[in-house]
Amino acid sequence: MPSIIQLLPDHVANQIAAGEVVQRPASVVKELLENAVDAGANDIKLILKDAGKSLVQVIDNGKGMSVTDARLCFERHATSKIRQAEDLFSLHTKGFRGEALASIAAIAHVEMKTKQDQEELGTHIVIEGSKFVSQEMAVLPKGTSFAVKNLFFNIPARRNFLKSDVVEYRHIVDEFQRVALAHPQIYFTFYHNGSEMFNLQASSFRQRIVNVFSGKTNEKLVPVNEETEIVNIQGFVCKPEFAKKNRGEQFFFVNDRFIKSGYLHHAVMAAYDGLLKDGAQPSYFLYLQVPPNSIDINIHPTKTEIKFDDESALYAILRASIKHSLGQFNVAPVLDFERDANLDTPYHYKDLEAATPTIQVDGSFNPFSEEDKPNKHYANTSSSYRKPEPAASWESLYVGLKHDTQEVDTISFENNEVTFENDEVTSSLFDGEEVEQAVHKTHQIHKKYIVNPIKSGMIIVDQQRAHQRILYEQFLTNITVNLASSQQLLFPLHLYFSNGEMQLITELKPSLTNTGFVFEETNEDSVVISGLPVNVSESEASIVLEQLLSDLQDGIPESSFSQNDTIAKSMARSLAVKTGTYLTQKEQENLVNGLFACKDPNVSPFHKPTFITMRVEDLDKKFAL
Structure with a gap:
């Protein structure tokens, strides 16, 4: 063979x-x-x-x-x-x-x-x-x-x-x-x-980071420096208030080699515990120097994964050094029971001499005098004191008030032969049963679901998914038809981004303009926005754009419809009412009515159900057990 x-x-x-x-x-x-x-x-x-x-x-x-x-x-x-x-x-x-x-x-x-x-x-x-x-x-x-x-x-x-x-x-x-x-x-x-x-240009670590990502990167950086027998750590982490939705600006370098490590990333997140919002990702640029014989870099073809000899010790050192830096630069809260912040001297008072206070006394003042002294001033301070005048005959203000209110019901004007009579006022436009149904039409459960009765039973609506569906169809229609309205800002909004993010925003600018954004100026590292979509507040503009950049970190779709669809989904995700938000009765009704006015109310833009239906028969079966 x-x-x-x-x-x-x-x-x-x-x-x-x-x-x-x-x-x-x-x-x-x-x-x-x-x-x-x-x-x-x-x-x-x-x-x-x-x-x-x-x-x-x-x-x-x-x-x-x-x-x-x-x-x-x-x-x-x-x-x-x-x-x-x-x-x-x-x-x-x-x-x-x-x-x-x-x-x-x-x-x-x-x-x-x-x-x-x-x-x-x-x-x-x-x-x-x-x-x-x-x-x-x-x-x-x-x-x-x-x-x-x-x-x-x-x-x-x-x-x-x-x-x-x-x-x-x-x-x-x-x-x-x-x-x-x-x-x-x-x-x-x-x-x-x-x-x-x-x-x-050849520069320091800090300057290289600023030159690569531009914008206001310099003011975001907090230095980290720690030297131990196991590892030497240098680099920078970003302040918590500058955390983003995506994980783009996160870099680990071991012996000048870029690596990816979920274990070390968890150590960084542990150091930020309690300082970040849900879903936020901090930026960091950390350079680790370890003995070459303590790592194995030959475990992946691209050499971006490294095996450490003592990962647990490295985890603890990295977490402690970042936490120390955040506390040292007053980024993390510090508890100090020995110090009273009220006793701190402002900087501009540091070199001033204390002024000697002066006291002025009015020797003629008699607190037991019965005389009315409306023009007498007592100058122990810059303010003046005037003896209050007693209110005279205050009871006269209410004399005849009851009589007048009783006579208001019927007033006659004999000369003009015009007579106003009191009308019988009903307490409500509906009967008691109809009022009860109108008031209790919807109910919110655990600030997450909205229950609405129907003939066959009731429907339970997920408020976040329902609002996502409503906003998604609104944005998609505005982008497609180009009829979006904008609200002009009194003061233009300046937002700073990295070079890569600015390239994405530049490519998406026509579609964003159709949703209601008005870009007054576009620079290499920033944009100036003078108008926003109607349902986007000024504080939400940066959140919307960051979420959009996060959703497009894997690339912009080539077809225009896919681009518009991605933008509409991203903006709906950012602006939809979140779970845990209290809604008034009117807001609940508007949400339910808006959902069922959509073309496809059954699922959210991310293909998840927006509501479920429970029939009376289903409830009867539950009680029959």
């Missing part, structure tokens, strides 16, 4: 490996940027075309490669970082597997130019789908330039699975920010389709 197991050809094996390493253009950006950092570069340029689908180019001024290394770097498992197995537990560099360049070259057209500082000429290599097309000497500057063109040209199925340019660009920005934040000492520039997106 012939053998059925055989070795795969190299080009097939490289394509399979590429599926693990290169998932999208952002994966190529990550690998090339990390290689440039490992090469010791202090100036790195990233150039993109069509969100990396047509071109991803990284140019650095690192140490470069020799002719032999330039050819060998495209072979699988060829690396300069590992010599023996023990080296895996003492890594100080980004890449170490030797699969990235081989995987990229298997699915794209790659052009590499590299030169070492001591060499006169450099090496220019062109590879297409793992096949060497050319290799020649060239006059080049110091460093390395990688140009990856036509990604997935030989795997059309993978290329078809790529998202829109907007989505792919956002993933690339995420990878770029992770590398740029981990290495503030490196000068980064980022170009997309000929436009400069980022220009990050």
Whole structure:
């Protein structure tokens, strides 16, 4: 029987490996940027075309490669970082597997130019789908330039699975920010389709964070600094009042490598316990330095997950250091029973001398005198004292009042022959039974459900889901028909966002305008809003936009209907009345009537039931048990 197991050809094996390493253009950006950092570069340029689908180019001024290394770097498992197995537990560099360049070259057209500082000429290599097309000497500057063109040209199925340019660009920005934040000492520039997106000079950690996310990031940051035998923690957390709905600005760096850790994230959330609103997520930028032999970074192909030797100790240290920083900068409440805040001296009184008080006494004042002294003043203070005059004959004010009220019933004007007679006033327009039904038409239960009787029994309405359905259809109609009305603000509202968030708002601006937002000005890191939708208050504007950005963090839908649908759902989620809100009788009735005036009252915009029906027969069965 012939053998059925055989070795795969190299080009097939490289394509399979590429599926693990290169998932999208952002994966190529990550690998090339990390290689440039490992090469010791202090100036790195990233150039993109069509969100990396047509071109991803990284140019650095690192140490470069020799002719032999330039050819060998495209072979699988060829690396300069590992010599023996023990080296895996003492890594100080980004890449170490030797699969990235081989995987990229298997699915794209790659052009590499590299030169070492001591060499006169450099090496220019062109590879297409793992096949060497050319290799020649060239006059080049110091460093390395990688140009990856036509990604997935030989795997059309993978290329078809790529998202829109907007989505792919956002993933690339995420990878770029992770590398740029981990290495503030490196000068980064980022170009997309000929436009400069980022220009990050070498700076401190704090300044790099501010330059990347712009806006009012600087005033949000609270420094964290803790040194122990297990870990050294540096970085910043944001004040609780600036917490957002999404988890975009949350970064952990271990030995200058970006990682994801739900365990460490839980430690940060524990430090903020009691300081955040429900669903709010704090921003943080934390740099951890640990001994390389105490972690294992070889547990995930993308190297974004790390195994720690002593996670529980790291958890406790991280939680305590963040809590200490929040308390030290008066962000968290502090209980101090030894100190009385009323005794604190204001700063502007610190260097002033105490003024000697003066006392003035009126020697002629006699408290037992019966004389009326309306004009006499007593000047022991700046105010004056006047002896009150007794009210004379106050009883006369009410004389004849009872008689007058009794005579009001019938008044005659004989000259004009006009007579007003008292009419019989009924206590209500309805009989007793009808009044009882009108008053008790709806009931609110536990500030969550509204019960309304019907002929067959009763319906129980979820107030939050019902209001979501009402608002959703209103917003969707306004966006589609372009008939939304706006309320003008007396003072324009200034809102600040990061660069990535501003790009989303700019793309959604036409749809948001149709809902009632009026954008007076749009800057690189802020917007000026002069008008809001009718049912959006000024304090809710930032909440609505943050929720919208959170819902669109995975990308904006390409079709206009899907965009409008997403915006309407997000705004309905933000503005709907929440569970636990008390509703008046009129509000309950308006909610029920508005729900059943909708086109689809049965489900919320998120496909959950808005009400249930209970018949009298169902209740009878309950009591028959």
